[in-house]
Amino acid sequence: MTKIHFENQSYLLEPGESVLDCLIRQGVAVEYGCKSGGCQSCKMKVVAGTPTEQSQTGLDDSAREKNYFLPCICVPEQDMKVARPDAVSRDKLETEVLALDMLNHEVLRLRLQRPDNYDYFPGQFLNLYNPEGVGRAYSIASQAEESFLELHIRHVPNGKVSGWANTRLETGDRVIISSAAGDCFYVSGKPEQPLLMIGTGTGLAPLFGILRDALRQNHNGEIHLYHGSSVIEGLYMVDEMRAMADRVENFHYYPCVGQDSVPKGIFSVRENQKALADWSDLSGWRVYLCGHEEMVISTKEKTFLAGASLSDIYSDPFVSAA
Amino acid sequence: MSNSLFERLGGQDAVNAAVELFYRKVLADDRINRFFQGVDMDRQAAKQKAFLTMAFGGPNNYSGEDMRKGHAHLVEQGLDDSHFDAVVENLGSTLTELGIPDDLISEVVAICETTRDDVLCR
Ligand SMILES: Cc1cc2nc3c(=O)[nH]c(=O)nc-3n(C[C@H](O)[C@H](O)[C@H](O)COP(=O)(O)OP(=O)(O)OC[C@H]3O[C@@H](n4cnc5c(N)ncnc54)[C@H](O)[C@@H]3O)c2cc1C
Ligand code: HEM
Numbered sequence: 001m002t003k004i005h006f007e008n009q010s011y012l013l014e015p016g017e018s019v020l021d022c023l024i025r026q027g028v029a030v031e032y033g034c035k036s037g038g039c040q041s042c043k044m045k046v047v048a049g050t051p052t053e054q055s056q057t058g059l060d061d062s063a064r065e066k067n068y069f070l071p072c073i074c075v076p077e078q079d080m081k082v083a084r085p086d087a088v089s090r091d092k093l094e095t096e097v098l099a100l101d102m103l104n105h106e107v108l109r110l111r112l113q114r115p116d117n118y119d120y121f122p123g124q125f126l127n128l129y130n131p132e133g134v135g136r137a138y139s140i141a142s143q144a145e146e147s148f149l150e151l152h153i154r155h156v157p158n159g160k161v162s163g164w165a166n167t168r169l170e171t172g173d174r175v176i177i178s179s180a181a182g183d184c185f186y187v188s189g190k191p192e193q194p195l196l197m198i199g200t201g202t203g204l205a206p207l208f209g210i211l212r213d214a215l216r217q218n219h220n221g222e223i224h225l226y227h228g229s230s231v232i233e234g235l236y237m238v239d240e241m242r243a244m245a246d247r248v249e250n251f252h253y254y255p256c257v258g259q260d261s262v263p264k265g266i267f268s269v270r271e272n273q274k275a276l277a278d279w280s281d282l283s284g285w286r287v288y289l290c291g292h293e294e295m296v297i298s299t300k301e302k303t304f305l306a307g308a309s310l311s312d313i314y315s316d317p318f319v320s321a322a
Numbered sequence: 323m324s325n326s327l328f329e330r331l332g333g334q335d336a337v338n339a340a341v342e343l344f345y346r347k348v349l350a351d352d353r354i355n356r357f358f359q360g361v362d363m364d365r366q367a368a369k370q371k372a373f374l375t376m377a378f379g380g381p382n383n384y385s386g387e388d389m390r391k392g393h394a395h396l397v398e399q400g401l402d403d404s405h406f407d408a409v410v411e412n413l414g415s416t417l418t419e420l421g422i423p424d425d426l427i428s429e430v431v432a433i434c435e436t437t438r439d440d441v442l443c444r
Binding site for chain 1: 342345346349350359362363364365367368
């Protein structure tokens with residue numbers, strides 16, 4: 001059987017069990033979030049042994065080089081000695097709430113002071129911690145040159161972090177965030193490539209960040225952004241996105257709602273259905289998918305079948321931690 | 323001496339060229355796509371590469387026992403000769419599309435055949 005050595009103890013893995021599940025089962029206090037390789041809050045370091053290839057997916061090259069891995073998706077076949085990441089204390093940064101505005105009845109736009117030397121790519125996410133130390137991932141909508149970090153936080157009923165952020169936070173409060181992570185962002189190098197962006201709900205946050213980053217880097221291929229919600233009230237920033245589409249020649253915006261009767265200018269169809277119907281051949285395209293987990297996963301398969309290469313599909317399923 | 327089949331097919335580049343075409347065909351094939359769904363796509367693509375490398379006669383560390391273990395859960399879900407044939411068929415049409423000559427395709431198919439009993443756990 002496979003053994004995990006951690007902080008002077010060893011633990012036996014059950015067949016098929018992940019390193020994280022094993023540590024949790026044995027009552028070890030470890031940090032974690034989505035338990036599915038998305039949020040990276042459980043990131044650890046391998047001190048002896050080799051991490052499985054899969055357990056390093058989504059980590060950036062530098063983290064890989066440092067032998068970081070994600071214990072939640074690591075089912076090793078050989079013994080490993082693992083440790084908490086060294087960066088963990090440095091990874092938590094205190095910052096200040098600059099502004100709170102509602103983008104619709106349930107989505108808060110939270111602007112935080114950007115800490116000094118805080119590096120990120122728009123579209124990556126950070127973990128925001130509530131006063132009890134519970135952390136959740138939120139995507140970054142602001143731009144590299146802006147002095148603030150912008151997050152769009154939907155109020156989930158009874159949500160530990162989103163509820164606190166939406167009802168308790170005030171301007172001037174101090175909050176704890178992590179450094180930025182994730183690989184759903186704009187990569188330069190192919191400015192003429194057509195971009196297809198599909199998001200539901202606050203999936204617009206990373207897309208808004210990525211879109212402006214692409215334009216800042218003079219992306220000149222056509223950019224099509226489909227933003228959807230099941231109900232009309234779930235959309236937000238519609239006027240702002242429309243104005244941008246009017247202003248920017250290669251940018252096209254499609255607000256979609258899965259309801260029958262919708263106001264003029266809104267499409268009465270699910271965002272992913274419309275996008276796939278509009279573009280049946282996606283070979284050569286780059287695709288960004290953000291938001292609702294099932295939408296992201298099923299659309300990833302459909303866009304791949306429509307011709308997009310897997311290495312051109314960037315996706316951020318908003319997996320819930322609870 | 324002639325080069326190995328793997329080299330004549332084009333080595334790792336051939337695997338890279340084939341993997342997405344093949345994976346797309348498999349996902350679109352209602353006879354077998356259920357076996358390939360529900361797994362993370364990037365992970366699944368990595369496994370397809372392992373499959374193609376092996377079928378192309380390339381370097382791999384898989385034993386017959388590994389093939390049994392790797393497919394046992396699929397045999398439990400009903401994997402049989404008809405599915406095996408469908409996979410080989412998709413592989414053949416992928417290679418044809420890539421312009422690989424028929425005699426090389428026959429060699430690939432022959433390698434696949436050597437794994438049939440292990441894959442089907444017989
Ligand atoms: C990579 C990534 C990026 C993300 N980016 C964003 C973002 O930009 N904006 C944003 O608002 N969220 C985003 N999320 C989701 C976010 O991290 C939290 O999952 C969400 O805010 C709920 O956390 P909570 O602590 O408020 O609720 P919890 O206390 O975790 O959950 C409270 C209850 O609500 C349920 N629940 C949780 N999520 C949902 C949901 N979506 N719909 C219905 N019920 C739910 C839970 O099962 C539980 O019963 C992202 C997630 C990931 C993994
Ligand atoms: C033609 C002969 C075949 C060969 C040589 C072969 C080879 C392989 C290899 C090398 C792997 C990777 C194993 C690993 O590293 O985990 C694999 C995985 C897999 N194979 Fe095959 N395979 C064959 C036939 C089939 C058939 C007929 C099916 C189903 C229709 C199938 C379905 C799968 C699936 C679903 C996986 C991934 C399993 C998982 O998620 O762990 N294979 N195969």
